[in-house]
Amino acid sequence: MNQFTSVNDVQDIKQLLNDALALKDDPYSLQHLGKNKTIGLVFLNPSLRTRLSTQKAALNLGMNVMVMNMDKEGWALETQDGVVMNGTTVEHIREAAAVMGQYCDILGLRSFPKLVNREEDYNEDFFNKFIKYCGVPVVSLESATRHPLQSLADLVTITETWKGTGKPKVVLAWAPHIKALPQAVPNSFSEWMCKAQQEGMLDFTIAQPKGYELNEDFTPGANITHNLDEALSGADYIYVKNWSSYKEYGKVLTYPEGWMLNNDKLKGTNDAKVMHCLPVRRDLELSSEILDGPNSLVIHEAGNRLWAAQAVLKQILTGLS
Amino acid sequence: MNQFTSVNDVQDIKQLLNDALALKDDPYSLQHLGKNKTIGLVFLNPSLRTRLSTQKAALNLGMNVMVMNMDKEGWALETQDGVVMNGTTVEHIREAAAVMGQYCDILGLRSFPKLVNREEDYNEDFFNKFIKYCGVPVVSLESATRHPLQSLADLVTITETWKGTGKPKVVLAWAPHIKALPQAVPNSFSEWMCKAQQEGMLDFTIAQPKGYELNEDFTPGANITHNLDEALSGADYIYVKNWSSYKEYGKVLTYPEGWMLNNDKLKGTNDAKVMHCLPVRRDLELSSEILDGPNSLVIHEAGNRLWAAQAVLKQILTGLS
Amino acid sequence: MNQFTSVNDVQDIKQLLNDALALKDDPYSLQHLGKNKTIGLVFLNPSLRTRLSTQKAALNLGMNVMVMNMDKEGWALETQDGVVMNGTTVEHIREAAAVMGQYCDILGLRSFPKLVNREEDYNEDFFNKFIKYCGVPVVSLESATRHPLQSLADLVTITETWKGTGKPKVVLAWAPHIKALPQAVPNSFSEWMCKAQQEGMLDFTIAQPKGYELNEDFTPGANITHNLDEALSGADYIYVKNWSSYKEYGKVLTYPEGWMLNNDKLKGTNDAKVMHCLPVRRDLELSSEILDGPNSLVIHEAGNRLWAAQAVLKQILTGLS
Known part of the structure; x- marks a missing residue:
């Protein structure tokens, strides 16, 4: 390399x-x-x-x-x-x-x-x-x-922890924030997951509110939806991350309620593991109950x-x- | 440990x-x-x-x-x-x-x-x-x-340099400053000296103006006085340090003149060695004549x-x- | 040492x-x-x-x-x-x-x-x-x-790259800038070149506009001129650098046009190599065409x-x- x-x-x-x-x-x-x-x-x-x-x-x-x-x-x-x-x-x-x-x-x-x-x-x-x-x-x-070192660590974490049969369902889920953040982490995560999907390692879905669609160059083959609950259904891994709009570049757009992940939203999943690249703003991007609970992989992921x-x-x- | x-x-x-x-x-x-x-x-x-x-x-x-x-x-x-x-x-x-x-x-x-x-x-x-x-x-x-690494270095310095018979008299002496400084260094120094006193290694006295008394948790067994000259009498080591008030928390209180150590004040001591954790404000906390003279241990202490x-x-x- | x-x-x-x-x-x-x-x-x-x-x-x-x-x-x-x-x-x-x-x-x-x-x-x-x-x-x-580490690297660079017969002609040429810069680099370069000249290693010339003369302690034996073209004539190495006035200390004085080195000015030289300590402000101190061209030694020099x-x-x- x-x-x-x-x-x-x-x-x-x-x-x-x-x-x-x-x-x-x-x-x-x-x-x-x-x-x-x-x-x-x-x-x-x-x-x-x-x-x-x-x-x-x-x-x-x-x-x-x-x-x-x-x-x-x-x-x-x-x-x-x-x-x-x-x-x-x-x-x-x-x-x-x-x-x-x-x-x-x-x-x-x-x-x-x-x-x-x-x-x-x-x-x-x-x-x-x-x-x-x-x-x-x-x-x-x-x-x-x-942010490819982050994405590689994310894929290492999924590979290492997946004990199920078949391919895990991995979901990239947009989350709220008060600041306009780059698309680097979600772009990169998507790029790596799409590659892993091509290699038959997993299934990849992206959920974000309207207006927050990523640049399509980074999402080849991804299943993309505006419906978070649909995306979470049966999910094995949920990658939570905020990003600003690509279309209305760098803007923080209004969005419907219900995009912050909490334990209630985990119910429809396959007891999904929750990931985040950190730093994370607690109870704004992601609920404390998840971060402090058994489904969180965030420290393990940072270690990787x-x-x-x-x-x-x-x-x-x-x-x- | x-x-x-x-x-x-x-x-x-x-x-x-x-x-x-x-x-x-x-x-x-x-x-x-x-x-x-x-x-x-x-x-x-x-x-x-x-x-x-x-x-x-x-x-x-x-x-x-x-x-x-x-x-x-x-x-x-x-x-x-x-x-x-x-x-x-x-x-x-x-x-x-x-x-x-x-x-x-x-x-x-x-x-x-x-x-x-x-x-x-x-x-x-x-x-x-x-x-x-x-x-x-x-x-x-x-x-x-x-600030326990400082206090350990201080005790190393006293142990290493004490050549007298019996136990040295160690004095922690409050000094003037223009800013409100933490109590961390004097708390810690006192805590370590009180421990050393318990182990029979030295005698420990604290002198400070009224209102500058440290939290008692850090001073068990210390001899505490508001009279600097009394404290310095027969001293072998003087640890000079400013701190802000614990009682009126974080305040810089008015204080009587005469709390800055100089050669004249050393006369009543046992040719005391003078210590300070540094940084020191010259001629505000401690006189230049002491810092540049034979009684100063401050560089030796920093080396430790x-x-x-x-x-x-x-x-x-x-x-x- | x-x-x-x-x-x-x-x-x-x-x-x-x-x-x-x-x-x-x-x-x-x-x-x-x-x-x-x-x-x-x-x-x-x-x-x-x-x-x-x-x-x-x-x-x-x-x-x-x-x-x-x-x-x-x-x-x-x-x-x-x-x-x-x-x-x-x-x-x-x-x-x-x-x-x-x-x-x-x-x-x-x-x-x-x-x-x-x-x-x-x-x-x-x-x-x-x-x-x-x-x-x-x-x-x-x-x-x-x-700035003696810079000057030593400069002399290493000249020594290492000089393939001509006899002694190279080295010119320190003042250059424009918008800020008032120290004289440290030109002082030091001059001091080292004068020393090398004494040892028979090279011939040394300084060119600067009136009012920009360096302190004479740093220029013993140097050929000093206000005429840039004269200085550049037959030059093998040109060391480009701005400095503020020593005489009107720290001032940026007005100066005649034509002090920024470009390819046209290289014509009268012996295909001179061009040096600069960096950082360099392109097209203010030194032209991009030189920095990006075959005569520039600036990266090689930084490597040294x-x-x-x-x-x-x-x-x-x-x-x-």
Whole structure:
């Protein structure tokens, strides 16, 4: 693997899952791979899980880690070409990315969307330029439109916990929020679940209020509905997540009542396990009774972020040598 | 040891002191203990000595270290249960602590008091919830009411430097300041000195102006006075520190002149050594002539922060395996 | 070497260059030197290249690294003696530096000038006090008046790339900017080039508009002109950099047109290579056509920051044991 920015960078999804679970069993067995290799983790936005799990994953593999909060320790980067830089941006991404590539064998990058201009965000302009100019393999720590380390951890969690017969029914369920959040997590989750569905691993349904439909590029083959109860019926896994509108880009639209998951709504499911990428706003996005109850997988799922990151870094390190 | 939040977590205080001094003599002898173990140092407030000494202590023991300035790199945490999180807090401590525990074998935590609601601060609500939900051993890097790594380093310093016959007289002396500071350092120092006094290691006196009396839970057996000169008479060690009022909680009260220690005030002592946890405001809390003179132990004392932290981590690591 | 704050700390400049190039060939050969040694990198100002290259250099040598953004993670430091600290500064440099020296074998320090009081900046008061009180070897990560790790990397780059006969002509060319920048990089570059000129390694010219003359202490033996075209004639290396006025201290003065380097201006040169310390504001300081063209060395030069830092740390570590 020479980059990890979406499910499309993965050659064999089942092999990657196997790698993650094997590393979970034996975390320190591959420290020779990372010896004298350095990963730079570059954040343009805050991070808790992604920062710590990726850092730990790299350490488990014997790597050196350098964390750079570019927004706080550095300065503003220019991405447009052909502009006279006499404003607030201090350095062009052409130089900044290339320089970071001089000191690191792998770079991780987090950069959120601005949620103002849909085309700009969905072009992944910043991410693509960073990849182009840095000259080393890049791992997405969440981009404007995707969060693949999260989605891989989610798939690891489903694979690992599914003890039923046949294929589990997995539902991505929109949830309320007071702020306009990116579509990166649901896009990415959907992309990975659609891929897993293609490989016969599960059945995938998305439920959201009208106006909250995701970009269709991320939902090939998904069963999509505006009826939450219908979606939840017989569900084995429910992935709860808020996102802002893609159609009316970045907007928080009005929505009917009843979209916050609680124990009552679990009744029609197959005693479904409940997932969330975190951070979660309790009793706004998801009820405390679920988070504190036996159906919640959220901490287990966060723990699997470590093995997802370690599996990805393992495959990239293998490709480096 | 499975946590370190106060002197009450220490089974054998003399053994802990011995461990600290043994590690000072031979800092790198126990690197097998920390191999493939990771400590996360989580700060909700600024730190210099505690951050660097604890990080170095962990490195000396062969551990990996991840530093997380939650207030700057992360987001605001909710601690109250049963609230709809539709305000400024982004994640509940139930999830945040549990997630950090997924990636770390030990967690260090710093969280200052707000100095508004005494009961809330003295309940150590944040700290106790963090410990409850993270699921791994926690080391206090200073809580609302205690700073035990500082106090252990202080006791190491007294033990190490006392060359007299009999028991040294140790005085905690209140000092002026322009800001309202927590009681954590003096509470903790008093708690440790009272314990050491019980074990026959020293005699302990506290001097403060009226209104600045500490919570009695932290001062069992201490000799307490409002007369600084009386307290200093025959003193061997003077621990200088400001704190805000416990009784009129968090207030800076008026006080009589003469509470800033200077060379003149040292005359009645037994050529006392002067200590301070730092940072110290020169010529407001403590005179420059003392800080720059032969009686000051403040740098030596700060250096011992390293061995205090290393002894604590050693005992926790020993308990992990 | 027991400190690295200017070219004057270097005993044998050619040996240092050789060390840098040898480490570039074989980066991990000296890891025994740094075993159980810790460097603290202390920043009072933002940093990208210096932070990452020095951190990586230390890791390559087997050291532990602790990064402290004192301006963000810590608090304001007092440098004046004899003041009652009842204002905004929380800790005196006497204590802060001494404490950091307790936990680190080597300290790196970055502190920019304020560009208000020339004497204060050029006294290097902060840096000199830090060195005096910390008690361990200090590496400048850029001070008020110098940036020697940058200059060493620049000389490494010239030495490494020069394939001509005889001595290369090196030109430091002032460039426009909208902000008032320090003189640290041009001072330091000039100081190193003048030293290399003395050793017969190159010929050195400085071109700047009237009023932008550097302090003469940094330019012994340099050929200095206000005529950019004359300076560029026959040049082999052009080092482009803005700085504010030394004479009218910290001011941005008016200047004639034509000081931004572009391909047209390269015509009179010996197909000169173009250098810049970065960050560079494109098409304000330096034209994009040069930065993106075959004459630019800026990324290569940034890459050499690593080997410059590693050579310096190697020599200091050798002196420690």
